[in-house]
Amino acid sequence: MNPSTALARVLVDELCRVGVREAVIAPGSRNAALAFALHAADEEGRLRLHVRIDERSASFLALGLSKVSRRPVPVVCTSGTAAANLHPAVLEAFHTGVPLIVMTADRPGDLRGVGANQTTDQVKLFGDAVRMFHDVPAPERRTGQNAYWRELVGRAVSTARGFRDRDPGPVHLNIAFREPLVPDDSAARPWPESLDGRPDGARWTRVERLVTDRISWLEAGPRTVVIAGDGADAQARWLAETAGWPLLAEPTSGARSGPNALGPYQLLLRADTRLAQAIERVVVYGRPTLSRPITRLLARENIELVMVARRPSWPDPGHNASLIAATVALEGTVDGAGRSEPDEWLAAWLSVDAAARISVDKVLADEPTLTGLHVAREVAAQLPGGGLLVAGSSNPIRDLDIAAMPWDNRLVDDAGRIDPRDHRRVMANRGLAGIDGTVSTAIGSALVHRLGPAYALVGDLTFLHDANGLVRGPYEARPDLTIVVVNDDGGGIFTTLEQGAPEYSDAFDRVFGTPHGVDLAALAAATRTPFARVRNLSELRGALSRARGLRIVEVPVDRSGLRDLHARLAAAVSDAIAD
Known part of the structure; x- marks a missing residue:
C-alpha cells in the first residue's frame, strides 16, 4: 500500500482499539486516506461514521456525540479554511472539557509556505x-513508524480524556499526507514493517487513570448555600442534602x-433580602454562567467561597475563592449520616422559594401572550425520566432557569448518584455561551442518547445560525430529536439588557x-425535515408527545413585552418574600 493509506489505516485501527x-468527517481531497479508512471501519462495524458537508456543523456534531457518550470523538477534515471552521467547536470543547479529537x-512540509493550493x-x-x-x-516507506503512530493515538486519546492531569479537552493532530491519497493495494512493493497492533485487539499503549481524590471537610457553622453551575453533577445535590443547605442549581448542572x-x-x-445578605459561605x-445575582454573590467580600473543581482550572472571576478542593463534605456526614429535617436556615429558604414559585406561576398565568418562559416551563415539565434536553444560549437556557421547576429525580445512594431512569439530562454549550453549532450539537447528542426521548429548545437566531446542521445525506443516521424553536423574529434577549431600555429604541x-x-416552514421543507407550527401550550404538549425522528416545532412569540414581563416577575417575587 502507499504511505498515506498505511498511516490512515493504522491511525483508525488504533482509534478503534x-x-x-x-x-465525524467532512469531505475533502487531502483527507481522502482517512475517509477511506473510516469508511472501512464503519463497514466492519468497528465504529459509526457520520458525514457532514459543513465542517463547522461536523465539529459541533462531534461535540454533541462526545458530550453524551463521554467518549473521545474524532472530527476529520481537509486542509485550509476547512480546518479553520473547526475553531468554534474547539473553543467550546476547551472551555467545557469535552474530549474532541481534531x-x-x-x-507535506515541502509544500507549505510556497503557495501550494489550499x-x-x-x-x-x-x-x-x-x-x-x-x-x-508525511509518512514514508520505511520502518519505525507503526509504533510511533499507534503510541501517538494512545497519547492523544488519554490526553483528551484527562487521564493523567484530570483536565479533559480537545487535542489536535495535524496530519500531512502525500499523494497518492487513495488506496492502491495492488501495488507490488510490500510495506517494510508490520503495521499490526497488539495481539487480540489490545491498545498499543495502556494509560491508567490518575486518581488523587481526598475529602476536604467543611466545618459546621457558617450559613451556607450550594451553587451548581454548568458541568456540575449530583455531588452538589448530595452535599446540600447531607449538610442541610439550600441548593441553587442551573438547569445544566x-x-x-x-x-x-x-x-x-x-x-x-x-x-436582596436579609436572608440573601445573611449568606456566609x-x-x-x-x-455558573446564567445570572448576574450569582456573579455578585460570588464576588462579595464578606463570604467564604469554596470551589469544588477536579480540573486544574476553576471558575473564580471575582478572585474570591478561599479553598479549591476536589471533594468536600460537612464534618460528621460521612456515609449519609447527618440527614435530618430542615433546620431554621434551610427552612427559611424553602419558605421563600415556595412563595417565589407561586408568584412566578401567577405572573405567567396572567400574561395574555405566549412567551419563551411559558414554552421553557412546558418543555421542562414534559421531559420524562431518562430524557435529554439540549438548550440554546441566550433566552432559552435562562427561561429554563427561571421558569422550570426542579425535578424529583431519585438520589439512589450516598455517593450522590441519581437513578438514570429518573434522571433528566439538560445540556448546553456553556463553555463560551455561543449560538454556534447548537443544532448539530443537539443532533450529535440525540444520536448517542439511549434512555429516553431527546428535545432541543432554541431561539430562532440560534436555529438559523446552524441551519446547515439539518443537511444530512441518505446514508446518515437519523436521530429521534424534537427541536423546539421559540421564534420571536430576532434577538429577544437584548430587550432584557441595558440596550433594550426605552432610550435606545431608535x-x-x-x-x-x-x-x-425567515419562513421556518420553508427552510424545514428544503431539508425535508418534518415541521409543525404551534400557537398555544396545548398544541405544544401534543407536538412533544410525538417524539420520533428528527422534527422541528416552531412556537411564534412576541418579544415586545419581554422586558416588562421580567420586571413584573422580579417585582412579584420581591413583594411575596418581603421581610
Missing part, C-alpha cells in the same frame, strides 16, 4: 485552546432536583433586535 466508537489533513499554516492553528498538539509528518433545590433562585437573590460546583431593532422574517 482505544475505544472510539463514533467519528484531525486536520495538511500538505495550504495555510495549520501548525498550532488553535493556539492554546487544545490540551495537546502534534504535527504528524445535573443537580437541579431533590427537596433542597430552589426554583427561581436568581429572583430570590435579586430581591458558598460552595460552588461546576461553572437603534435597537436594527442592530440588536435584528428581525429576519
Whole structure:
C-alpha cells in the first residue's frame, strides 16, 4: 500500500482499539486516506461514521456525540479554511472539557509556505485552546513508524480524556499526507514493517487513570448555600442534602432536583433580602454562567467561597475563592449520616422559594401572550425520566432557569448518584455561551442518547445560525430529536439588557433586535425535515408527545413585552418574600 493509506489505516485501527466508537468527517481531497479508512471501519462495524458537508456543523456534531457518550470523538477534515471552521467547536470543547479529537489533513512540509493550493499554516492553528498538539509528518516507506503512530493515538486519546492531569479537552493532530491519497493495494512493493497492533485487539499503549481524590471537610457553622453551575453533577445535590443547605442549581448542572433545590433562585437573590445578605459561605460546583445575582454573590467580600473543581482550572472571576478542593463534605456526614429535617436556615429558604414559585406561576398565568418562559416551563415539565434536553444560549437556557421547576429525580445512594431512569439530562454549550453549532450539537447528542426521548429548545437566531446542521445525506443516521424553536423574529434577549431600555429604541431593532422574517416552514421543507407550527401550550404538549425522528416545532412569540414581563416577575417575587 502507499504511505498515506498505511498511516490512515493504522491511525483508525488504533482509534478503534482505544475505544472510539463514533467519528465525524467532512469531505475533502487531502483527507481522502482517512475517509477511506473510516469508511472501512464503519463497514466492519468497528465504529459509526457520520458525514457532514459543513465542517463547522461536523465539529459541533462531534461535540454533541462526545458530550453524551463521554467518549473521545474524532472530527476529520481537509486542509485550509476547512480546518479553520473547526475553531468554534474547539473553543467550546476547551472551555467545557469535552474530549474532541481534531484531525486536520495538511500538505507535506515541502509544500507549505510556497503557495501550494489550499495550504495555510495549520501548525498550532488553535493556539492554546487544545490540551495537546502534534504535527504528524508525511509518512514514508520505511520502518519505525507503526509504533510511533499507534503510541501517538494512545497519547492523544488519554490526553483528551484527562487521564493523567484530570483536565479533559480537545487535542489536535495535524496530519500531512502525500499523494497518492487513495488506496492502491495492488501495488507490488510490500510495506517494510508490520503495521499490526497488539495481539487480540489490545491498545498499543495502556494509560491508567490518575486518581488523587481526598475529602476536604467543611466545618459546621457558617450559613451556607450550594451553587451548581454548568458541568456540575449530583455531588452538589448530595452535599446540600447531607449538610442541610439550600441548593441553587442551573438547569445544566445535573443537580437541579431533590427537596433542597430552589426554583427561581436568581429572583430570590435579586430581591436582596436579609436572608440573601445573611449568606456566609458558598460552595460552588461546576461553572455558573446564567445570572448576574450569582456573579455578585460570588464576588462579595464578606463570604467564604469554596470551589469544588477536579480540573486544574476553576471558575473564580471575582478572585474570591478561599479553598479549591476536589471533594468536600460537612464534618460528621460521612456515609449519609447527618440527614435530618430542615433546620431554621434551610427552612427559611424553602419558605421563600415556595412563595417565589407561586408568584412566578401567577405572573405567567396572567400574561395574555405566549412567551419563551411559558414554552421553557412546558418543555421542562414534559421531559420524562431518562430524557435529554439540549438548550440554546441566550433566552432559552435562562427561561429554563427561571421558569422550570426542579425535578424529583431519585438520589439512589450516598455517593450522590441519581437513578438514570429518573434522571433528566439538560445540556448546553456553556463553555463560551455561543449560538454556534447548537443544532448539530443537539443532533450529535440525540444520536448517542439511549434512555429516553431527546428535545432541543432554541431561539430562532440560534436555529438559523446552524441551519446547515439539518443537511444530512441518505446514508446518515437519523436521530429521534424534537427541536423546539421559540421564534420571536430576532434577538429577544437584548430587550432584557441595558440596550433594550426605552432610550435606545431608535437603534435597537436594527442592530440588536435584528428581525429576519425567515419562513421556518420553508427552510424545514428544503431539508425535508418534518415541521409543525404551534400557537398555544396545548398544541405544544401534543407536538412533544410525538417524539420520533428528527422534527422541528416552531412556537411564534412576541418579544415586545419581554422586558416588562421580567420586571413584573422580579417585582412579584420581591413583594411575596418581603421581610
